[in-house]
Amino acid sequence: VQLQASGGGLVQTGGSLRLSCAASGRTFTSYTMGWFRQASGKEREFVAAMTTSGAGTYYADSVKGRFTISRDNGKSIAYLQMNTLKPEDTAVYYCASTYLSARKNYRDQDVYDYWGQGTQVTVSS
Numbered sequence: 001v002q003l004q005a006s007g008g009g010l011v012q013t014g015g016s017l018r019l020s021c022a023a024s025g026r027t028f029t030s031y032t033m034g035w036f037r038q039a040s041g042k043e044r045e046f047v048a049a050m051t052t053s054g055a056g057t058y059y060a061d062s063v064k065g066r067f068t069i070s071r072d073n074g075k076s077i078a079y080l081q082m083n084t085l086k087p088e089d090t091a092v093y094y095c096a097s098t099y100l101s102a103r104k105n106y107r108d109q110d111v112y113d114y115w116g117q118g119t120q121v122t123v124s125s
Helices: none
Strands: 002-006 009-012 017-024 031-038 045-050 057-059 067-072 077-082 091-099 119-124
Touching: 002 091, 017 031, 017 091, 017 119, 031 067, 031 077, 045 067, 045 077, 057 067, 077 091
Parallel strands: 009 119
Antiparallel strands: 002 017, 017 077, 031 045, 031 091, 045 057, 067 077, 091 119
8 A cells, every 4th residue: 555645734723624545456445544643853643544335434542633634545545634733743754554453453553464654744833
């Protein structure tokens, strides 16, 4: 699976951005999609994940209520809508995918098999 993340940029506090992750190479509907982020000098952390049908959706507490993950299985694209952005949301955002399994902890980056290249999100105060 090849993943291509896009949509990052510079936005003011309170603004919005929508990230996209285009997938190719394997059956998109067999993979759970996740978003992670890494701020400068910090470890990469979980942001959100969505299972293949969308029945399972997971969020980090820090983004719950502000970010929404979605996917268009017909286009093989996952999205991360980010609203009410804060300076602490500044990071490189990565999309990732892993084969669907009921036993996986989708908050754990180690379960993900494929990663996109990352897109920078900068929120100015």
